[in-house]
Amino acid sequence: MSATGINWFKYSSPQALYPLAGRMIPWFAAVAVGLIAVGLYVGFFVAPTDVTQGDAYRIIFVHVPAAWMSMFLYVIMAIWAGIGLGLNARPSFMMAQAIAPTGAMFTFLALFTGSMWGKPTWGAWWVWDARLTSELILLFQYIGIILLRSSIDDLRRADRASAVLALVGVINVPIIYFSVRWWNTLHQGASVTITAAPTMAGSMVTAMLIMMAGFWMYSFAVTLARMRCVIVERERQPSWGKPASIPDVAEAR
């Protein structure tokens, strides 16, 4: 993950990545637990009841962070896929592979919690609105990328094919983001943007941003943990030659 500020060229071999990820995961996990706990506290006990939506609006504290993560993770996955294709770098493909299931999970969560929010506020679990439809397509993209990879036995081909699919599909991310502006959607516009002041009370924004940070840390922890799985799984692939002793290396460090 580039956001950690670590020189990945130095750590670009799977053998070096495995123990490094192992050391970072507990920290990310601990910060994630702390942030999510504080976020839930602020969201449920500090943030006031919304004047128009009542307490149903509190779904925002899981809905918006999940929806943002679904898009962020797709872009990060596509960047790793692109680096993998450009540099023919195996660890980049492995990062892309490790991110996809978490992205799919957050996309599902965004859709599910959105449905839970739509019923009381719009009167419908689902509408074929531009925002909802494009987010549903994102879920299909994640599933497609995961299935395409698992359907190709040759690892190099699986890496490249799923990377191409991930890169092509990145076009959907700006469509999701701008859908509420480009089309007349039932879905409300962005509550928080970089250019304008938030349209919510301070404590509501605070809770949402803390939850968002918590979901980021969760994503770092869980994708690094999956990266370790991928490293070990690939280690026993015949094309890798003699199975190296990654767990031994990890213990030695």
Place this chain on the structure above:
Amino acid sequence: MQWGSVAEFFSMGGYGLYVWPSFGVAALCMGGEILAVWRRHAAALASHDES
């Protein structure tokens, strides 16, 4: 804090039926993902040791 009682908190102003499943399913998904990754890692290490 705006909650008078525990029951009031859980009713979420009448929207408890929508608010709690949202957070519950989120917790299940994230917890389930952690469990799945953990088991995958254990399985990968186990079969790595076999080979």
